[in-house]
Amino acid sequence: MASLRNQSLIKCEHLTFRHEDEQKPVFKSIDFTLYPGEAILLLGPSGCGKSTLAFCLNKLYPEAVDGELEGTVSYKGKMLEEFRPGEINKHIGIVFQDPESQFCMTTVEDELAFGLENMKTPPEEIGCKIDEALKLVHLLPFKHALIHTLSGGQKQKLALACVLSLKPEILILDEPTANLDPASSHELTRIIKRIKDERALSLLIIEHKLDDWIDLTDRCLVLNREGEILFNGSHADCFNTYAEELQAEGIWLPNTVKAGLLTKKAGIFTGKELPLNHEEMIAGLISPDSALQFLDNKKNTPTCLEKQTILSAKDLSFNIGPKELLKSISFTVKKGEFVAISGSNGSGKTTLSRLLAGLFSPSSGEILYHDRPLSSWKEHELRNKLGYVFQNPEHQLIADTVTDEIAFSLKIQHMPDNEIQKIVQTTLKQVNLLHHGDMHPFSLSQGQKRRLSVASMLVNEQELLLLDEPTFGQDAKTARELMALMEEKIQSGSSVVMITHDMEILHSYADKVIVLSDGEKIYEGTPAELWKEQEIMKLASLKVPYIEKLKDELRAMSRREKLAFT
Amino acid sequence: MLLHDINPSIKALTVIVCVLILSVFFDPVTPMLTLAVTAAATFIFGKVSFKRWILLFSPFIFMALIYIWSALIFSRTHEGETILWSWGILILTEESLQRALSLGLRVLSFTSLSLLFILTTKPSEFLLSLMQQCRLPPKLAYGIMAGYRFLPLMKEEFEIIRSAHRIRGVPKARSLPEKIAELKRYAVPLLAGAIRKAERTAMAMESKGFTGDKNRNYYHKIAVSPKDWLFFAFFIAMVLASAYISWFFGFLQLYNGEL
Amino acid sequence: MLEKWKLREVIVLSVLAVVFAVVYLVFLQFGNVLYGVFGLIGYDLIFGIWFIVSIIAAYIIRKPGAALLSETIAAAIEVMIGNAVGPRLILSGMIQGIGAEAVFAAARWNNYRTWVLIAAGMGSSVTSFIWGYFISGYAALSPSYVTAMFFVRLISGALLAGLLGKWLSESLAKTGALSSFPIGKEQRRRKSENGFTA
Ligand SMILES: Nc1ncnc2c1ncn2[C@@H]1O[C@H](COP(=O)(O)OP(=O)(O)OP(=O)(O)O)[C@@H](O)[C@H]1O
Ligand SMILES: Nc1ncnc2c1ncn2[C@@H]1O[C@H](COP(=O)(O)OP(=O)(O)OP(=O)(O)O)[C@@H](O)[C@H]1O
Numbered sequence A: 001m002a003s004l005r006n007q008s009l010i011k012c013e014h015l016t017f018r019h020e021d022e023q024k025p026v027f028k029s030i031d032f033t034l035y036p037g038e039a040i041l042l043l044g045p046s047g048c049g050k051s052t053l054a055f056c057l058n059k060l061y062p063e064a065v066d067g068e069l070e071g072t073v074s075y076k077g078k079m080l081e082e083f084r085p086g087e088i089n090k091h092i093g094i095v096f097q098d099p100e101s102q103f104c105m106t107t108v109e110d111e112l113a114f115g116l117e118n119m120k121t122p123p124e125e126i127g128c129k130i131d132e133a134l135k136l137v138h139l140l141p142f143k144h145a146l147i148h149t150l151s152g153g154q155k156q157k158l159a160l161a162c163v164l165s166l167k168p169e170i171l172i173l174d175e176p177t178a179n180l181d182p183a184s185s186h187e188l189t190r191i192i193k194r195i196k197d198e199r200a201l202s203l204l205i206i207e208h209k210l211d212d213w214i215d216l217t218d219r220c221l222v223l224n225r226e227g228e229i230l231f232n233g234s235h236a237d238c239f240n241t242y243a244e245e246l247q248a249e250g251i252w253l254p255n256t257v258k259a260g261l262l263t264k265k266a267g268i269f270t271g272k273e274l275p276l277n278h279e280e281m282i283a284g285l286i287s288p289d290s291a292l293q294f295l296d297n298k299k300n301t302p303t304c305l306e307k308q309t310i311l312s313a314k315d316l317s318f319n320i321g322p323k324e325l326l327k328s329i330s331f332t333v334k335k336g337e338f339v340a341i342s343g344s345n346g347s348g349k350t351t352l353s354r355l356l357a358g359l360f361s362p363s364s365g366e367i368l369y370h371d372r373p374l375s376s377w378k379e380h381e382l383r384n385k386l387g388y389v390f391q392n393p394e395h396q397l398i399a400d401t402v403t404d405e406i407a408f409s410l411k412i413q414h415m416p417d418n419e420i421q422k423i424v425q426t427t428l429k430q431v432n433l434l435h436h437g438d439m440h441p442f443s444l445s446q447g448q449k450r451r452l453s454v455a456s457m458l459v460n461e462q463e464l465l466l467l468d469e470p471t472f473g474q475d476a477k478t479a480r481e482l483m484a485l486m487e488e489k490i491q492s493g494s495s496v497v498m499i500t501h502d503m504e505i506l507h508s509y510a511d512k513v514i515v516l517s518d519g520e521k522i523y524e525g526t527p528a529e530l531w532k533e534q535e536i537m538k539l540a541s542l543k544v545p546y547i548e549k550l551k552d553e554l555r556a557m558s559r560r561e562k563l564a565f566t
Numbered sequence B: 001m002l003l004h005d006i007n008p009s010i011k012a013l014t015v016i017v018c019v020l021i022l023s024v025f026f027d028p029v030t031p032m033l034t035l036a037v038t039a040a041a042t043f044i045f046g047k048v049s050f051k052r053w054i055l056l057f058s059p060f061i062f063m064a065l066i067y068i069w070s071a072l073i074f075s076r077t078h079e080g081e082t083i084l085w086s087w088g089i090l091i092l093t094e095e096s097l098q099r100a101l102s103l104g105l106r107v108l109s110f111t112s113l114s115l116l117f118i119l120t121t122k123p124s125e126f127l128l129s130l131m132q133q134c135r136l137p138p139k140l141a142y143g144i145m146a147g148y149r150f151l152p153l154m155k156e157e158f159e160i161i162r163s164a165h166r167i168r169g170v171p172k173a174r175s176l177p178e179k180i181a182e183l184k185r186y187a188v189p190l191l192a193g194a195i196r197k198a199e200r201t202a203m204a205m206e207s208k209g210f211t212g213d214k215n216r217n218y219y220h221k222i223a224v225s226p227k228d229w230l231f232f233a234f235f236i237a238m239v240l241a242s243a244y245i246s247w248f249f250g251f252l253q254l255y256n257g258e259l
Numbered sequence C: 001m002l003e004k005w006k007l008r009e010v011i012v013l014s015v016l017a018v019v020f021a022v023v024y025l026v027f028l029q030f031g032n033v034l035y036g037v038f039g040l041i042g043y044d045l046i047f048g049i050w051f052i053v054s055i056i057a058a059y060i061i062r063k064p065g066a067a068l069l070s071e072t073i074a075a076a077i078e079v080m081i082g083n084a085v086g087p088r089l090i091l092s093g094m095i096q097g098i099g100a101e102a103v104f105a106a107a108r109w110n111n112y113r114t115w116v117l118i119a120a121g122m123g124s125s126v127t128s129f130i131w132g133y134f135i136s137g138y139a140a141l142s143p144s145y146v147t148a149m150f151f152v153r154l155i156s157g158a159l160l161a162g163l164l165g166k167w168l169s170e171s172l173a174k175t176g177a178l179s180s181f182p183i184g185k186e187q188r189r190r191k192s193e194n195g196f197t198a
């Protein structure tokens, strides 16, 4: 491999980028090199400049924004400035972080064709290349669909199909799995691995959740909050030496590393290095039994008292034209309950949440909120009692600055100014946006936008909060803080209904899980029970959280050991 | 054969040439015959529903009526015209009635030709054809296509903005001033959103390797075949034949700026 | 000409053209009503609205050709989405665009102060009026009526295109959507200057 690496593909030297109206640069003197066939994982807390860096690597920035780029980027030894706009992008493919903003045509087919045309693909080959790319991400049935009718996850898959069909030399993926269900996201990493092996592709992957990426990347590049390189080297070094520093920066650790760290502190894990995969994890534990005991202890017990029902959905169905998006769904939400909704991409979660929020009206069935049909509520009364966070944070945002955004609904309620000030300041602090108060909401980073959209709903004292994937794209620290805010809501007697693909969150917070598949409710019950329903898990593309998987395996091992003794 | 299959550029050329020919003449018969044939072709070969057609057509009937009405009232009557009817200062002569009818039918015949084009042509195909047959720069064509794409999305965007306001508890506008304030509250973000989307689309296009290069391969080839020229010839012949019939019955005149 | 344009400028221009094509179409119906009430001069009252996109596009993008191109595209789109006046309208659009473009050209494409925008709106009024005079046969009307029409249109162009266009562009800039265009920078500069004095 070393011989392959003598020539760099991308080389950054002292790269610094500053937005025109900001004093502080987004990132500072970044130096790194990407070699042919290599895969780099780019980590960093939300808002540290990862996406900005990605745009600078293929010349989309500073072209598209007003900013100053210092230092140099070269592709195969040639400076990026020497390429015409669009030229370098034939070699460097990118999947944007925001799945909504990377399409330029109306239908799935046209979108793929557009890229292939740009590459001067012979027209007679384009057709089968389109099919091939769609098959790869299981979107073939949607070939003629209008892009804006696809679900969030489907859009992300399409974006990937587009860039893969162009067969670039370098592929930059900016949080490609943020909106995907666990099974799809795992599968996607396998697709990328396969393609990488087949085509000697070089990769730069930006991700928060690392588990599936560890084995397909060679190296990590870690940025800290200030946008400086914290670390650049192998995974093993990174997670062994810096695990705690990474945690302090708020960067997610791979699940195995996290479990390793936990058990190591408790003295149950004796491996020399923190485990990077499941096998190393098992091998490092002193005994399955003691580990089991330790892990079981950590289990939280949901407090399920007899409570008053505040929302009940009865036989909800929803059609658009001939398409049945939801089929007779019923469930209830109690006061102080944390209900999670999960299911594969395109199963109808967002649609359901919109019905519950009263934004769509069901084709048949009824929603009762505080024992009154949702349709009979006066709009402003309802909004004081029911909050909703959109899946796409930009759909939530309506004000011109971050501060105004949070103050918006307070102003409508005619709250005195100084009180508004106070609430805004505390909220900004809670969601880590204190330094961004004057910015325009749309120029925030994706994760920051997400936090802002949640924050704008947290200031009101609603009794029910509906959130559509509020934690995607967050680093560990901000995700934890967001969840703490939810917990606070629950403690104060509100209920939370949250759509999520994050199984860890499901496991540690939800009192009840509702699983959708193809517009039907296929499960309603506690998370712990859900992990046992393998059929349902598979149907809904869910995955057992790592700790549970580990425990299962330890249990099996300890049983085997006992059998061996007798 | 459907009108939808005719090459869009040639279809457009046909409409333009027909309109040019029609605008040379000034009589009621030529446009009436053209109108009849064009409308028939739209329904028979375009499979266009009458409802859609009439929906777009009716404002122009209204306009034609206004033309006729004002031509009746404001036209200068010349000496020696046959008076059909008079009431006070209003005088209706046979000649002014003919002028009014000519003006009204003229507008309607233009309209029917335009509708034939509009209702049987996909804008994206038209743009593709303009790039492939008329060498329209791809940068501009794809730019317009991107812009055009926003139209159906505008409704969606509007819904999104409305939902966002509803969720935040913005009270519903009831009175007229409130409604106007609401219009502004929606219109500016709608436009801002469109511009923001436009910029992102540009970025997305460049990220997919779009350089604006004139030599592109096209997945959807828009071809020109003999049947397109046949279509062209048929329509020109039809308009000329209408003019001939009009001349035959002694109606035909050249247009010299009457209103 | 287009070689010098950045892709995003072309697309923003097209989007503006498309959006205003719809607006134009709506105003056409409105104009018909005014026509019914006031006669031909009714159109002239609101004629300025039909030049607004050239003012907005030029004010935002600030490149030679923005006014002409945007007005032409808007007219073309208007025809495509159902203004059955037909292809002739595209020519009208072009002629209106030329009027505004000429004024911007006289200002060397680097002066976009209020009076230039107003003059550009009036420029469109002039060219469109000349074109209308010949194509629609205003000659047949009494001279005093035609003069009145001309002045009404001139004022309409100044107000509805020039001033309204400026106001809309600036409201847009305030939302931050135009931050990477000259107008956005201008706005930021002004804001920070105000910040200093305050
Ligand atoms: N137009 C702009 N003007 C000023 N600041 C900006 C602008 N765009 C982005 N920023 C700031 O630059 C920083 C980096 O943003 P970037 O999108 O690169 O973050 P990120 O590391 O990708 O974060 P995330 O993980 O949340 O996606 C953020 O703090 C953001 O607020
Ligand atoms: N306007 C529409 N017209 C037609 N189909 C639609 C429309 N909106 C959504 N759909 C389809 O409905 C299905 C459910 O969409 P929804 O957005 O509710 O999925 P989801 O469960 O939230 O998925 P994800 O996890 O990817 O966000 C998808 O298959 C989508 O393609």
Ligand SMILES: [Mg+2]
Pocket (backbone or CB within 6 Å): A050, A051, A052, A097, A174, A445, A446, A447
């Ligand atoms: Mg990012």
Ligand SMILES: [Mg+2]
Pocket (backbone or CB within 6 Å): A151, A152, A153, A349, A350, A351, A391, A468
């Ligand atoms: Mg969804």
